[in-house]
Amino acid sequence: MINGCNKSIKRRFEFPGTEWPATPRTAEILRKTLNCRKFIPMRQFFFLLLLTGWSASAQVNIQVxxxxxxxxxxxxxxxxxxxxxxxxxxxxxxxxxxxxxxSVDSLAADLAVLASFQNRNTYSDTLSETFGIGAATRWVYDKFQAISANNSNRLRPAYMSWEQPGGLCDTWIGDGPFKNTFAVLPGSDPDNNELVIIAAHMDSRCDDVCDIDCLAEGMEDNASGTALVLELARVMAPFSFRQTIVFLVTSGEEQGLYGANSFADYCNAEDIPIRQVQNNDIVGGIICGETSSPPSCTEPGSIDSMTVRIFANTSPLQEHLNFSRYVEYIYHEKLETLMQVPMTIAVQSQEDRTGRGGDHIPFRENGFTAVRFTSANEHGDGSPDATYTDRQHTSDDVLGVDTDGDAIIDSFFVSFTYLQRNTIINGTMAALGGLAPPVPVWELIDDPAGLIVDITEPLEGMEYRVAVRTGGSDLWEQVYRTDTTWFIVPGQEAGTMYFVSVAAVNSDGITGLFSREFFKT
Known part of the structure; x- marks a missing residue:
């Protein structure tokens, strides 16, 4: 269904404890999800933990x-x-x-189905129709197929498989093959095709990263991101974009970013250009744990349902952190007045939480612009020990609990409305990325008149945005508009370091991604 903006929508504020208006269908799914926890099939597999931390083994035999x-x-x-x-x-x-x-109900229903697989460890069961990573992977593929069938078969699903010699876990599956599941929405300009990727990992884990029998519903980490990707496939499939949109669900993240490495390495090796990667990992939780990885919340039990963090590599010679700034800029320019609940885009000046990693990193390592979206509050640092009481990377990372004994989950650890807002923000950035002009070619000239932006290869019919910050600021302090290709940065002070980047604006009023920064004193 395609709708325009409802101008009559009034802004409201959401407070902790707000009830979620579940439909009867979703309530039934939640009842079944709760009942599923009563039995976990126990397989007599023996495994050996070979390594701790990220695996250094490489992916081989990558195939689409x-x-x-x-x-x-x-x-x-x-x-x-x-x-x-x-x-x-x-x-x-x-x-x-x-x-x-x-849709809140659509997101909640997908979360409930993902919970029903009980353990989505990358090394878990691939044959069962109801349990393990195999059943979950096939369900995601079928979900993409169903969305495609409702949209003239335009959304095309596929698997990307690979083998992982010397992988982290020694289980029955051995070296694989393992699978990512993804779908592409082909762009209208294949001659200038750049992929816009919305990504999330689907695999889950307990405290032992190789435990394939524990209850590992992984609702915050990372069914929330998976549901976001699936929902955007559903909502964006009716439209055409100039660039191809990729809805990517990876596996192997918890053992060492295997799936993301496979996709990024494949695109790099095959000269497949990527415009932007939006990795979504832990995007539905709002409650602060005792051990949340910094920079994060500091008060256990506190709630933040109105902030999302964006992490990116901080080198001014690359475009990653500028993409985070772009999200914050575009949110205020295009989206803020439409959303019922205002959000804060918290640009983080580091690539990930301290001591942590995510699926955006392999894309950055392969030269592609990539960022990570993450909840403001996390319930844990993912490193369970004898004193650990948080949910992340444990069997307690569930959708919620039944507090009144009616066999229906009624107190939720995942905020569906918060996840909805993060989904909208992601979809907006991907849509604009799929329609926006390319990054302009330009240089920064140190002239007696001041710093001059010289756009050396003008783009026909374009205006430009010039973003400026000083060395003491992580965010842009000014974004100037100009319809010329020769622009003097105003208000310069002697001895101050200025960081400057440029974006093009097409005739439809869409601002493209900003370039890497150039800097001069």
Whole structure:
């Protein structure tokens, strides 16, 4: 269904304890999810923990299951074969539709199904129809197929498989193969194709990263991100974008970012360009744990349902942190007035939480712009020991609990409305990334008149944005608008270090990604 913006929506504020209006269908799913916890199949597998920390083993024999999808990734396709039945060129209409169509009930239902697989460890059962990573992987693929069937078969799903010699866990599955599950929404401009990737890992774990029999529903980490990706596939599939949108669900994250490494390495080796990667990992929880990894909340039990952190590599010579700044800038420019509950985009000046990692890192290592979206509050640092009482990386990372004995979960650890808002923000950034102009080519000239932005390869019909910050600020202090290709940065002070970046704005009013920063005193 395609809707425009509802101008009559009034802004409201959400407070802890707000009831979630579940539908009867979703309530039944939640009842079944709670009942599933009463029995966990125990398999007599023996495993050996080979390493602690991230695995250094490499992925081999990386393959895409569908030749059609592989060609779409490479830009080798006829765009007319995948055109939307009704073309919508108004980006504001698309943003409004994402804002109105992302559904709390849909997100909650997907979370409940993901919980029902009980253990999604990368090394867990691949044969069962109801338990383990195999059943979960097939369900995600079928979900993509169903979305495609409702949208003229334009969303094309596939698996990416790989083998992992010397992997972290010695279980029955051995070296694999392991699988990512993804779907592509082909862009309308294959000659200038760059992928826009919305990603999340689906695998879960307990305190022992190789335990394939424990209850590991992994609701915050990271069914929340998986549900976000699936929901955006559903909401964005009716539209066409210039760039190909990829909805990527990885596995192997908990053992060493295996799935993300496979996808990033494959794209790099095959010269498949990527415009941006939005990794979503732990995006539904709002309660602070005792050991939340810094920079994070400091008061256990505190609640934050109105802030999302964005992590990125901080080198000014690359575009990652500028993408975080772009999200914050575009949120205020395009989205803030549409959302019922205001959000704070907290740009973080480090690549991930202290001592932690995520699926955006392999993409950055392969030269692709990538960031991580994460809840403001995490329930733990993921390192259980004898004194650990938090939920992350334990059997307690569940959807919620039944407090009144009616066999229905009624007190939730995942906030569906908070997850909904993070989904809307992600969808907006991906939609604009899929429609925006490329990064302009320019240089920064140190002239007696001041610092001059010289756009050396002008883009036809474009305006430009010039973002400026000083060395003492992590955020842009000014963003100037200009329709010229020769721009003097105003208000300069002697002896101050200035960091400058540039973005193009097309005739539809869409601001593209900002370039890497150039800096001079």
């Amino acid at each position: 299951s569908s030749t059609e999808v592989d060609n779409i990734l490479r830009g080798n396709y006829n765009a007319a074969d995948y055109a939307a039945p009704f073309e919508v060129s108004d980006h504001q209409f698309i943003i409004c539709n994402i804002n109105s169509e992302v």
